[in-house]
Amino acid sequence: MMNEKVKIPPIVRLKYKKGELIIKQGDYGISIYKIIHGKVRIFSESGDTEVSLATLGRGEIFGEMTFLNRGTEARTASVRAVQDSELEIWHPGRLSNEYTQMPHAIQYIIRQVLERLIRMNKLVAQLTAKKLEKAKKPATPVEAGASQRRYYRKKMDTECIYRPVGSSPKLALHGKVKDLSMGGLGMEVRTKNALNFSHEKGDKFHINMVLPNGKKFAVTSKVLSTNNNSLLGTLLMGMEFSDVKEGDGRTLGFFLRG
């Protein structure tokens, strides 16, 4: 008994930055995590959609499902830090002996609780997906700015690359331009992009795209309004151009009047 105790790895503490992935759904992992400080979000991934299952804070535990499943299953959900967080990581060896020595009736009940939780998590993911289908009405582009309304505005659904002003030019976040006018644009991005970089009113972004007519277009824009759709996991930003190079202005005018 004493010897076994010596072999068990010590508890370690690790720090995670806001936005960092701690557990990836589908991976095999056996550690159990306790939050010392910070906040994490548990979510299930299906295709491109992230379905939030829970947000946990100080003192709470996660990763226990795989352990209680006796390490035979892959992680059933992903976990990401939503704040800078410090976690205590327990090697399950510490608890394995205790688990097998636990009274049989308690093991029996825990197995059922676990099965029910797995089923409920799946149900939440399914119901969310169903709601998502319903909500898939044509997205309403955010008005970029009332004063710009005299200009042509074109609706579109065109992919773009963007990055915050001041960030490394190597950074390429993905978004979709939903509408475009001489004064601004509406851009839709995945909510998760906002975990790593601020996407608030007043923030400025460099945006690069190829217009539907095949012309390249680059612009710097300022966020005027944001509209978070937590169900779809998207963030719609109404933006106003803060810097348009002459050539790009011409490209835009040509496109909008074309």
Next chain:
Amino acid sequence: MAIDQLLYVYVLSEEDYPANAVIVREGSKGEWIYIVLEGKVKIKKNTPKGMVTIGAFKEGDIIGEMALFEAVVADRTRTASAIADGPVKVGVLDTNRLLKDFESISPQLKGLIKSLVVRLKETTDRAVQLATG
């Protein structure tokens, strides 16, 4: 009978319910924990849009286990109703013995189990909200 023998020794008495009888009522207080011995049981929750079925239990399934975890359910208030889906026989488990069993395990493992039960309760509430909202 397909009931786990090691669990059957916890059964204090057996109760029979006719179809549609309420075995456990949501919102009431109670600490009995049951095991389904024969038949089927529907688990339902009250919502603004009426009763919603959140589970269907069969032989061997435990009913009312949340009462075991005081930290999860304040005052041992039942979080859902269990209703007989046809004639049902349940075993009433020895709650005191189960509580003693639970107390005998290490604080770390207990923390783990509580976290699991809290998550089940929250996820169930979430599912009900999504289904009726």
